[in-house]
Amino acid sequence: MELIKPGIRVNFVGFRRYGFVLSAILILVSILSLLLHGGPNLGVDFKGGTLIQVKVPAQVAVSQLREGLEAMGLPGAEVQRFGKPGESEYLIRVEISETGLERLSDQIKESLEGKFGSNTVEIRRVEMVGPKAGRELTDKALFALFFAILFIAVYISGRFEMKWIASALMAISIGIPCYLLKDSVGLSYLILLVVCIMLGLCILLRFRFALGAVAALIHDVIITVGAFSLTNKEFSLPIVAALLTIIGYSLNDTIVVFDRIRENLKKMRRQAFGEVINISINETLSRTILTSATTLVVVVVLFLLGGGVIHDFAFALLVGVIVGTYSSIFVASPILLFLEEKGKSGRRLPR
């Protein structure tokens, strides 16, 4: 059976301007939503505070629960329904994480049982995070993401363009200052800055493949985080794991296309670079769609059947896989061409 007929020739490279526009819109919307919401809706594991997950026998209005908590002397408690529609689980978030917390979960249980009857309310999870721990976790996660991307850039430049030494030098000159500065400046700004520097250096040093792959990764991460912000879903530690999965997936996808481009560049010395890229995308299209489809099947099942944390996790993957597939065709590959056009015209990639 064949979904995609061999010999298919869609002019993806010709569509790249539409692709760029679409990506730009998605990224803009994501960033706007993040700005409007004041950053991602961080869970207590990042922000510090206390989270209590309760299961009650029937659905109630969130506002009702909130009023109940206020009556208990817990003003400013955030209440959110959790899991799939139709489930009666709620997340309660309180900012305190230290003293004064004695028996908080017991109090909440008692107060809710006064409403629903005794032994009907189940405290399923309690998390208390000190503000220090939360900040450290955020820092570490950001750091891990950044260094993962940096080393991937080195590997790709080395493998695809034989620029091992240049790219390693780039990584050292970015990585070490970043590591040394990590305690003195706000880490999120630092990472933002060095990522920009890294992208700039990739353009300057003409690490085409690394730039394409890294840009696609960042593109996917921003849009996924944006989707979380738009739907106001909680951004917790498992979601970071989902982001990592998306990075792995998107990278895999991009590498497969790049690999074919590299192979075809050797074979088709006459064709224009854009043409080679287009042929390569088309040749791998069948695989791209098949793999995405099988992955999506699993993710959709997780999304529909997995409760609670898995549900949100699957949501991230759902967005990430779709965006990741799109980005390897419409972001990563056209960027190669973009740099080629920016460089001396007619000069081919080194082989």
Next chain:
Amino acid sequence: MEKSLKWRGLLVLIVTVVALIYLVPTLVRKVPESWPKIFSKKISLGLDLQGGMHLDMEVRTEKAVENEVVRIKDDIKRLLGQKKIWARSVEKTENNDIVIKFLSPEFRDQGLELIENQYREFTVEGTPSEDARVLTLRLQDKVREQIADLAVSQAREVIERRINPEGVREPSIQTLGRNRIVIELPGVMDIEAARRIIERTGQLSFQMVIETAPTAQSLLDRHAGKPPEGSVILMGAEDGRTVAYLLEREAKVTGADLKDARLGYDEYGQVAVDFELNPKGARRFGVLTGKNVGKRLAIVLEGKVQSAPVIRSKITDRGQITGIGTVEEARELQIVLRSGAMPAPVEFRYQSIVGPSLGSDSIRRGVKSAIIGGILVVLFMVFYYRLSGAIADLVLALNMVFILAVLAGFRATLTLPGIAGIVLTIGMAVDANVLIFERIREEIRTGKTPRSAIDGGYSKALLTILDANITTVIAAVVLFQFGTGPVKGFAVTLTVGIIASLFTALFVSRLFFDFLLVKVGMKTVSI
């Protein structure tokens, strides 16, 4: 080729059998007694899946340093007095230096000589005030670090004894970095009690009562606004009223002299804690109580006077702490006293409890959706790639077996992010097969024979698959280096999974194809 087929087949068979043996303890509820030890390792479930308590705390080691400096300061003060080297004051500063103001520069020189001989852990700082009578002592950084490290390891032991007094639970207690302690306790749900018991300093001392008054202020009024030299004011309660006690500062006997503590009852039938002193403590206790019969002795617990009974006769090795309250409180006190005092307070960074039902819910739903998703993928592969798809499915199943076996061999703990790692690997394993099959199809389209098509397909897909997987491994290694607990779990399963899927996709599935070509004499590739 036929010969290599045999060897490859044997290798795959051995690996599979070993993997299955490794998996038995994980999958079977009860492993037979005779099961070999090296295969008895199993995958344990993380707290997010199993339910339990996780406590992450920081030992405030600077407090331990401070305590030590205070102790040495008192020591120096006493020593100087003994040697008749007169000082106006011996004080501890904010940053834990000791400043001694001598009466004259001569005394300062004598004091300096004494301190340089006896307290080598201090360096003498230059006198900032240019005053020839002042001496500033600073604890060496190395010694500070030693004190801090010792405090952390002691705290860890104390905590272990407190949360696991009977030694029956299986808590995992880890020291992270310089001063963090992480405890994981499967099953235990009362986080407040656990926290309370860990937070207690457990400091116990016996100090003689000089006099009492209803308030601290009235005591101060009697002594010109300041407790007399060598005494201290502490608060307590008697018959429901607060009482201020003026106590001798020095405690001749402390909690460090305890040998044991047990639950008991006082003469009114109220719950109490009976304690027993070690021989050294008993000797001192005997001397103390022997010469103070008729006076009151304060039992000071964690900075408060717990009770202050009148000494009726000389006591040596046994005593009782009364006025505790409920049996539960007494039991806690007993555990705390037995475990010894905390060398420094702890600050909680992160605590979580996952209810057992949430954990099993996550597993049930996770497993259910994984099975449904898996079946859909398996069906799809057979539908799309026919026999080759079936081979891919078989190989995927083997892949799962290998991943789980390696995790069992490492005694890995499976958490939700870890499962995410496995899902990603399975995805990548499917992708590897798809890449190979698409290549084989391309080769077939160019009119190649089955054998050379399969050959070409594998060799051309090889580089792509390697590149894709190596980049992912790079990411996983970085994550392992920088990541925290859950992220690490993800990195581990991802790395293991990638190695397993490279082996199965490139080696095992190839074996099946070669078997079909050589042994079955397959003429066309069903793909």
